[in-house]
Amino acid sequence: MLFIIGLGLGDERDITVRGLEAVKKCDKIYIEAYTSLLSFGLSTDGLSTLEKLYGRPITLADREMVEEKADQILSEARESDVAFLVVGDPFGATTHTDLVVRAKKLNIQVKVIFNASVMNAIGICGLQLYRYGETVSVPFFTETWRPDSFYGKIKKNRSLGLHTLCLLDIRVKEPTLESLCRGRKQYEPPRYMKINTAIEQLLEVEELRGESVYNEDTHCVGFARLGSEDQMILAGTMRQLLTVDFGAPLHCLVIVGETHPVEEEMLDFYKLTDGVPRQNDSETA
Numbered sequence: 085m086l087f088i089i090g091l092g093l094g095d096e097r098d099i100t101v102r103g104l105e106a107v108k109k110c111d112k113i114y115i116e117a118y119t120s121l122l123s124f125g126l127s128t129d130g131l132s133t134l135e136k137l138y139g140r141p142i143t144l145a146d147r148e149m150v151e152e153k154a155d156q157i158l159s160e161a162r163e164s165d166v167a168f169l170v171v172g173d174p175f176g177a178t179t180h181t182d183l184v185v186r187a188k189k190l191n192i193q194v195k196v197i198f199n200a201s202v203m204n205a206i207g208i209c210g211l212q213l214y215r216y217g218e219t220v221s222v223p224f225f226t227e228t229w230r231p232d233s234f235y236g237k238i239k240k241n242r243s244l245g246l247h248t249l250c251l252l253d254i255r256v257k258e259p260t261l262e263s264l265c266r267g268r269k270q271y272e273p274p275r276y277m278k279i280n281t282a283i284e285q286l287l288e289v290e291e292l293r294g295e296s297v298y299n300e301d302t303h304c305v306g307f308a309r310l311g312s313e314d315q316m317i318l319a320g321t322m323r324q325l326l327t328v329d330f331g332a333p334l335h336c337l338v339i340v341g342e343t344h345p346v347e348e349e350m351l352d353f354y355k356l357t358d359g360v361p362r363q364n365d366s367e368t369a
């Protein structure tokens with residue numbers, strides 16, 4: 085049996101009771117480590133807090149492993165109970181449907197155990213989840229690659245008065261250009277996009293495309309480390325948020341659409357007034 089288990093957003097204590105029970109009875113445990121940040125952490129003694137909690141070793145499944153060695157995970161799941169852990173929810177933002185489809189085609193039983201996702205945690209700012217349009221991803225721009233497909237989607241959402249969740253790029257285990265040329269893999273240090281970079285890139289694209297989809301005065305909400313004790317949530321214009329230090333990753337950004345008075349009332353608590361938020365939200369984590 086293949087158990088696909090959501091770990092939630094904060095730390096190792098956010099696994100559900102049902103999830104923990106499943107992990108404890110599995111013969112092998114993998115953790116997906118490329119679409120989210122392990123604030124759950126691999127500690128310096130080499131044993132992660134998760135491994136301590138479960139009393140079991142965990143294999144880090146990076147993108148290469150999940151994409152190239154899924155067969156190994158699946159053949160183990162055919163013979164025994166295997167846990168595949170995902171930070172957040174297994175089907176929140178990053179869908180692990182590929183693994184599920186492959187398992188089902190091989191007649192391997194799959195059990196999914198849900199958890200909180202960034203997709204619902206953003207509800208804390210008061211913007212109603214059912215008033216969002218399509219979620220977009222903002223990739224890191226390079227000198228030669230500046231993809232802007234998010235722009236059309238944001239335009240559509242805004243034309244309908246809907247909010248837009250922007251998920252920000254994560255670069256983990258990216259091979260260096262040099263190593264690709266030499267055929268021997270070496271990796272860039274991990275990079276997590278900050279809200280400031282995302283806003284810079286969004287404004288750059290607006291400048292280039294010029295379709296007046298948003299501008300520096302457009303209202304947004306920035307979120308950092310949702311679900312952690314020190315989560316940070318601030319509402320302000322793009323200009324205001326551009327200079328805020330949101331601290332350590334992970335970050336995401338919401339571009340606010342048309343608001344209902346009830347949404348406004350809640351959002352007000354997170355608004356920057358004279359550069360200072362009315363409320364620090366860490367106590368609600």
Ligand SMILES: C[S@@+](CC[C@H](N)C(=O)[O-])C[C@H]1O[C@@H](n2cnc3c(N)ncnc32)[C@H](O)[C@@H]1O
Pocket residue numbers: 093119120170171172173174175176177178200201202203250251252253254307308309310311334335336
């Ligand atoms: C591809 S999604 C992974 C979603 C995860 N499976 C879930 O259900 O939450 C990763 C992106 O979501 C956003 N994100 C994930 N966790 C976050 C958190 N705790 N606080 C703020 N943003 C977060 C970041 O923009 C990050 O790059």
